[in-house]
Amino acid sequence: MIRTTPPRPVDVETLFPEVAAYRKEAIRLHPRAGRPGVLDSSVGGPLLWPAGEPWPHCDDDHPETGRAPDGPGPRPMVPVLQLFASDVPGLPFPEGTDVLQLLWCPFDHKPHYTPRPELRWRGTVASAGDMAVAPWVEDAVDEYVPEPCLVHPERIVEYPCHDLPEDLHDGLAERFDRLRRDTGWSYQYHLSVAPGIKTGGHPGWTQDPDWPDCAECGERMEHLLTVDSAEFDGESWRSWLPAEDTPRTGTVRDLPYEERGRIQRAPGLMLGDMGGVYLFLCRRCPGMPYDYRADCS
Template identity: 65%
Template sequence: MARTTPPRPVDVEMLFPEVAAYRKDTVRLHPRVGSPGPRDSSLGGPLLWPHSLRWPHCDDDHGQVSPGAGVMPLVPVLQLFAADVPELPFPAGTDVLQVLWCPFDHGYIPQPKLYWQDSSTCEGELAARPLPDGAEEDYLPDPCVLHPERVVDYPSWDLPDEIAEVLKERFDRVEKETGWSYWQHLSVADGVKVGGYPTWTQEPVWPDCAGCGERMDHLLTVNSAEFDGASWRTWLPVEDTPDTGTIWDLPYENRRLIQSPPGLMFGDMGGIYLFTCQQCPDRPCTHTFDCS
């Protein structure tokens, strides 16, 4: 079933034309629990991994694991095919992006690694991957199928201060008259997504490329949830809206399968933001994290 974000309840660019210059396209991935295969785009599903490529490991020290446990295999997080998400900046000769991570704390979050692959050189998953002993349950995603949807992002934290100051009175007036907050309901799309703006919960920390010194591009966000207690009114998909009552009237497990299908949690409802430099030939990547 497709997932459809409701149209914004007001015309953002008519009310606040100053933000139009900062609009960006983003792809909400809408993971939902399912049984993806290695040739499907997925979150937490099996990967189309080349037989000739050794499965990646983390050889950092993991204090919570018994001494001598050795290197830890990474776990699959995201697999995105160009056919499903062509908006990704695939390097020439590749058509699959794979994100794996070490499911232990590395500065309060798992340690992600990115791989760009050519699906024609991949023959299927090597084997079922045992989960590392002692891994953080919150960092082990349940297998989910994806439902990519294109929507528009407007900046929240990334709105320039001088523009925010100009718009402050108008933001307040519109919220008082309509009940819709620019910051919570009208700006940045929630959830796991590609492109657009990171869904910062604190002030932005945009990384610079260590190679060329330029600011890196936001590649994708992996969030703890599709929406929160305030943003659900505009970011809950139409197909998941209850016939009666609100999402918060559903039994907890039913709501969790809509709000946080992969079962991930980073700090206090935080997000992991991955960045890449498209100027450098080796496509360096990095990540940041924040939470409430």
């Protein structure tokens, strides 16, 4: 089933033409509970992973004050996201690949006290034969292991909020406030950056931006994808809730807790306190090195 984000409730570029130069396209993935297979784009589903290829493990030291394994020894990483190029046009797949896979260690890692992610790029044609089954991690943090979900990609337009140049943000602050007073619409929550799991666009920071620089060339990396704890929160649902998920009567906040959760947090993730993990890469350098950041509210 498709998911359709409603049009912005006001014309952003007419009200704030200064932000038009910073517009970017993103693809909201809208994960919803399902039974994905290895040839499906998914969150928390099985991966196109040849049985003869070693499964990645994490043998890092985990912080004693965080959510750590019950004992010593490496732990298998868990599947988080698989995306096929046909479902996410515009994603920068390296030559010869058409599948992006994200796995992470389902325990806390310094410095962000969130899972540590790893990216894999592979080609569908090169993957043949029997597929591996992800090992079970008995002591994994439940909120770090996503439930299997199919995705419903949707291309949208975003405008930055926290990533606006400081002088521009300060210059627009009074107009942002006036819009909120006059209409109830917030630039930050309703008009700028989409919440939820997505590719491209702008990171949905809940704290100050923390862009990584490439360790090889020293230039700032670009945002590849965001894994967020929720599709929306208590404020942003007013403009980012898909039309297909809008109740016939009342609002999504009036739904029973479990029913609302199937829309708001279908994968069951909780990263910190409604936070997110952000993946970045550098297309200038061979091998497209990547890095990550995380934050929470």
